[in-house]
Amino acid sequence: MECVVQGIIETQHVEALEILLQGLCGVHRERLRIHELCLKSGPNLGLVASEVRLLCDLEQSEPTWTVRQVGSAMKGAGAEQISVLVRTAVESKMSKNALRLFYALGYKLDHELLRVGFAFHFQRGAQITVTVSSINKMLKLHSTDEAVPVTPGIQLVEVTALASSENYSEVVAAVSSFCEYLAPLLHLSKPGVSTGVVPTAAAAAASLMSDGGGATL
Amino acid sequence: MPIKWVLHWQPNPGTTVNTQILTEVSQCAEGINGVKEGRWKATLSFYKPMVREQANASEFPRDFLGISLQEQPNKYYFVIRGQRLIVEAESTIQTIMEKLQSYKTRVALNFEGFQYQLGDFQLRVGKVVPIHSENLRGIVMEMEYLPISSWEKSHQIMGEFFDIWREALSKRSLPGHFVHIEPNFAEYGLLDEYSSQHTAAQYASIMAQMIATAQSQSAQAARN
Secondary structure (H helix, E strand, C coil): CCCEEEEEHHHHHHHHHHHHHHHCCCCCCCCEEEEEEEEECCCCCCCCCCCEEEEEEECCCCCCEEEEEEEECCCHHHHHHCCCEEEEEEEEEECCHHHHHHHHCCCCEEEEEEEEEEEEEEECEEEEEEEEEEEEEECCCCCHHHECCCCCCCCEEEEEEECCCCHHHHHHHHHHHHHHHCCCCCCCCCCCCCCCCCCHHHHHHHHHCCCCCCCCC | CCCEEEEEEEEECCCCCCCCHHHHHHHHHHHHCEEEEEEEEEEEEEEEECCHHHHHHHHHHCCCCEECCCCCCEEEEEEEEEHHEEEEEEHHHHHHHHHHHHHHEEEEEEEEEEEECCCEEEEEEEEEEECCCCCCCCEEEEEEEEEEEEHHHHHHHHHHHHHHHHHHHHHCCCCCEECCCCCCCHHCCCEEEEEHHHHHHHHHHHHHHHHHHHHHHHHHHHHH
């Protein structure tokens, strides 16, 4: 299982966000460059339509491949009350011919994109990952060198944490409390619930940039 | 990693495998001073597509296998032999396959038995049985040579060891023999340096061979 929230930020404030994250996490950022291919089952395959994502990590000297399957979100009154989405997600690293396998099995490429940005991985009540990335589309099939932003000037921020059915409520609490620290710069909510950019972002960014992110918690 | 040959028992025409043969083969391994070391196991699953209209099943691969090997407990191998495709994944891929509900296991077979050490060689002799059954479907043998990891360089010594093994086994006058089929690894994109993907390719090959033998025998039985 994983807990996830998303938000957006204007590219001009990303540097301030990075300073804030650096201060909060105490670790260095990692560069992120991921080619993501969304595959869907062909019309006749499977009792229900299914979808997998192949993630190719282009930051590695030899690109590595991971297949990721995201299941349905947790439902019920309890799930609605919390501000974090809890869903099943399973990943498996694969050899570089993974795409050929899924094509052979009857999966079709639905769309592909390139995420470029950075990530922080750290422990704060849970193992949390924050990614800040611009989403790019390819003008030609698989041409990651010729990608252009889908939403110029806007970047996606995603906070995820691994959880299990036993500890997810603690993980949700850890993620929620972490998100509060980011609130002056951006608002984070369940994926699909768009909340836009926050009006205080410019002022918060200016403040962060002026004091060099020395704020400690 | 050390190279290995995966071999299967080819019964003489008109005969089938039985546990007596397996016992004798195991005794033969001990007879040439093999030291029994412990159990080993591999599992192979045939997948079939879950299709909405049966008529269209032909557009999906019919020879889609999943293999788990004791030598790589955290990995899982997919083989589509017809397309010469081998994919290595972490074993969590099995959970993903279940969740996708696009393919399901048609038959799953266990390859299990004992391991014997003979100097630099390791022999693993085992039975092929469906999961949840003791119905013997075949006999399989892994022949591993620890010092060498190059397929090409190991060929001579493996051939010589196999000759010794065959000679030792021939004294027992069993109704069949072990067969070594060498898949064309290059077609699968595999190099000379041995890996578990080579093992998976060999399992896929012997499986195809065992199925072909069983089918020709049942066709023959039908004619008689």
